[in-house]
Amino acid sequence: MKKYILLIVALNTLLTYSQITLPINFEDGVVTTDDFIDFNGGTGSVIDNPYVDELNPSDLVGKIIRNGGDVWAGSYIELDNYIDFTVNTTINMRVFSPAPGLQVKFKLEGDIGDFPSEPATERDATTTTTNEWEVLTWSFAGEPTETYRKLVLMFDFGNIGDGSESSTFYFDDIFQTDPTGGLAQIDLPITYDDSSVYYSLITFGDDNVDANIVESINGNYGRLIKSGIAATWAGVTLTNETGLENNIPVTSSNSKMYVHIYVTGSSNTGIPVRLKIENNNDPTQSVETEAFTTITDGWEILEFDFNNEAAGTAALNESYPFTMASIFFNFGSAGDDQTVYYFDNISFGSPISLGLESVSKDSFKLYPNPVEDYLNIDSSNTVIKNIDVFNILGKKIYSTNSSNSLDMSSYNAGIYFVKINNTITFKIVKK
Template identity: 40%
Template sequence: MKKITLLCMLFVVSIGYAQIALPMDFEGSPVTGDFIDFDGGGATVKANPQSGGINTSATVVELIRNGGQVWAGSKIVLDSKLDFSTNKGLRMKVYTAAPIGTAVTLKIEDAANGAINVEIPGVTTVTNAWETIEYDFAGAASGTYDALVFLFDLGSTGDGTATSTFLFDDVEQFDNSGGLAQIDLPVDFEGSTTNFAVTDFGGNSSSLVVDPTDSGNMVIQSIKGAVSETWAGTTIGTAAGFATNIPISNSDSKMNIRVWSPDANTPVRLKIEDAADDTHTCETEVLTTSAGAWEVLEFDFSNEASGTATLANGIANGWIYNKASIFFDFGTANSNKTYYFDDLKFGEASLSIDSFEQTTFKAYPNPTRDSWTIKTQNKNIESIQVFDVLGKNVISLAVNGNQAAIDGSNLKTGLYFAQIKTDSGINSIKLIKQ
């Protein structure tokens, strides 16, 4: 009798234990109690209230953001580390009543040390309907991450309403070998073929968003949290760094980046390093000069920050640099401020934004039913990219001259933005399709 009882107990335990691993469809496991909510987020496994479309499954996760912090969300810890050796992508089905273009960010973390993480931004393309959103984690190290963090509508404070409510389901890895290209200089965060993931540390929270001052431009929003280290910052890309080495030398030692800060005289530090050896670094720092406005900052790595390795020493020892990180308000903890950055380039900042805006571009006819002509008098146009209001690239043109025709006959009626690149910078103008 004792043997039978023991066997029954073992059988009950074995069928009662459910491993938390990918893929997750929430049909039995994981359950609500497996989620760790934080800062105003609340996840509940429940019956699918929006069965239809691409998701007719019985059970989903509902995540409601109600007050708290702008990074409110929920996470779940897996029973084993993720393996990205083959399947480098993650995807899930998402449903929300929030407007099209709402951020749906997915972060992977080391559960034992949340500062070790990779965060990939995504955006919704529909509202009140299920869609599959994919995330490219190329460059993420295998055997490092065992927590998934769901950060929906990152950057906004939830209010508990329908637009702060998200459903998600069917979280899984997949082979995205035909996916996004590794980030490389110059970085402008435009288009849909490059992996623009950023890697935060020290209490920073960053995501790819529409430029709040120009709806035709994509930028990185970087929030230095209310609980953050003096060295909180963001790596511009994944842990793999850039696809090619930064061509820096003792005689050509400058990089520039466009930034927006709420305050003038804010110290901004830029660090370059070898992605394969984090002891091979060089750092330099400048102050912002504008408050609440975009400006281009120039960083000269021959003028290294106090107490950091010199560029001359790195060059002399054959160090390579293929990774960059930016630190806003360096040296101050718990800033609780929001910054933006864009257009990281190698070389001198030869053109300020003000001088670029003096270039006159004309688009005619505008509005149009079929095509526009873009013309400028004083610059040579190199390329034109047209984006819809969601930031999706719909037209790309190579140009060599001061005039170009854009065929919009296949575009839907609405507002578009032409991003015009010349030999001295990039600017955007609005296009209207009737």
Template identity: 30%
Template structure:
């Protein structure tokens, strides 16, 4: 029922306004961007008892309350909260009811609605019933009558006896479960006991439309695309997909069709349709125009590029009925006709002008062949092109980073799990095999829509399934939602006699995806983590009472490495410590994350880390000193350091570690720690 729909809308609006995680009122940015309520309306309901009792239910988008002026001699307006109603007794007559919708910031919008109260039965009832052109199986009913205030429509579908109500003169809608012929009954109501009815047999029809998204999701690098309409890329701004070129006079119309969250352009009864850019686009470096088109009843589509300089040139493409047609038109097909493509400001589509028909268009963009060299092996940062493929419902593409908070990369990889197999996924193939061995730690930044999403990683050789050989499948689980985090995968089951050319990623293995945002993740910066693991010799030294040496791992619970580094702080200076020196400078920059496994005899032990250049003290230059405290005793844990104060002009050859800086050590077990697997992101 319409009243219930209004109440539910109010609940959604209030939940959206107040359901944020941060309940403080420090951020008032929404005040500056707030707008007055829109789509203000009200539903009138009248009792059929000659009393003149009218119930008024206001509604809008963005209001929290309403001021209702009844339009008679009542001096004061009635205040009504969103989702509530007010009832008023009217004498017979005509009134103008003023509804003022008030938003959370005090901004308001106003509408005046006519109301006629009569104790006569409604007369001259006229009803219009029509199928909706854009929504399948939706029927729209409009009713007018003298002496009527509202009307109820009983749509006659079995199992649903509730009417849909509207004010007289308005249109109400209903979507049937199945197409077919139904008895639609309209009851016009005024203030009188008597009502007036109308009934009609009417056929609700299904609009033939796609039931699945386009089967060729874009995988091209964002740097090689100018997108007009696509969820995979950032579209050029200010595009008008329905400019008034007179096509509506020939029965053509436009809607944005939503297919389970995947929106697409829908051109109904297509004679011709334009798309207007906000500014002219230079397509000189582009090589193709791509679009995916679905139709049930249009045989060809004519596509024109329109130049500011020398008009338009068309190209005709054949369409396949009842399926998606993937179209790639060479830009040369336009330029060979003499068209200038340096100032394209419009597109035009022409269907079957006299036959009508509807088309759905998605993934509308211009592109060129890749301008980047194909990259491979680790690390993978998606700033250049990679060889991607997917299987059994998976999808992978390079896209612009949707969230630069926590990851400033321009491009990342988008992975989608669609409706296919439970193991649907994607893989990244390289020309030289991945350099991995048993217990290699691979890190990967992941942006997930939810906590608890499982990401499976494995490496495969180049054989074709079912002859494929692979490492063990390692799964890591996301711990945050709608934010970047780094996941670690310790790769096992590595056969050293094989060459692994494929990195395979599967989300939620064992569960069928649906292609929605809940099954869409972004990944970036896939790299091998460990750069100091103490399984080989390093140049190590100490100063002012510190000591460092490679020793056998004293506790393999939580860290299975054979060899680790032992650090001891003896009596000397309060800054006694140790350093590890490398032949090539450490590859660090501002914000670099360093992780280190630490075994400490006590919780709360402070371990300082910094990087220094090769100069001798006191001429040494260093990064900032970052200190992290241990949280457990007598067991391994991983500490994380975000390195700051990095001068990019300096080469850092020394990694310095100091425990409990400012406190004198004594060389006992209380000042002895073990470190391992110092890794960099």
């Protein structure tokens, strides 16, 4: 009898430890070559790591070779348990690729029907290195938990492989993480100043849109550059895929939102700024409206009334759960590399005071412009607390606490932005 009990315990232990679940590292022998299911020209296997280094010291890694077939050739692994996205909504994977700029599609599938199975969802990431290990990430925020079991990997998606080294990919360490780091979910009003909140910006309209959150001692804010080759509808979503913590309570009698806007690098006023709110789980449930800038090189509050929907878009439907907001700058027109859009203090129902952002640009005079060597700064009666210099890409290249002049003699010719006291920005041309 004791022998039977020991046998049952041993079998249960074996079954427990042989289940394929996340994370996957290929070191424990749970996932082997036999666990890869290939399709349309892809071949997956587990091999000795041919590129052991400090970035990936593992002895074993996964390998997929793409040889003929279709542009979506790849291989997949089926988990024994459904993926839990309750907290850890990002999937990460260590990748070794032959070139940068290659699309890696990570698809998740359920178990309804033969492959390709339903339900299904997919995300894309792009390699950035040549013959080096790097970690790629795919955000599955907003996806249901306990739904997906198949990990479908498609490297260099969109191209047909030839079986050579340029069609060979290595990967390792497939694991989940919480992108918020345990911070609170974003909600209105959005100020970018609460260190306990997870702020996120997601650009759209191709890769030629650059957005980030700028940190300053007088308050943080969002920044966006819409390049000349970006889509005319390019913009930025103000949350991750999970959306806001609470619905935006828009009704026909309480229909207004407000955003602080600052446009620099352009002398134009009347720039259309579109604000769209939607259901993060159903993008067809949305409403959008527009407002127009009235000044340049200064903060202003734009009012967005969703009773006045933008031309060609759906009217307000109060029954929709609005949980996501997106901003489109200069909607419908091509962008440029000189105009920078700043945004902050997104609120519903009533605007947030401009506060320090309302400092007048007339308080400062910068000359000569264009400049060859020294840029003089006349601050009249205003105290200069700090000066930051940014290049055309928005990267800070110089900072000082106070100065009446800037030595720009060593700067390359081009356009720069000089920001004073974190509020006022001047465009400077360096000869």
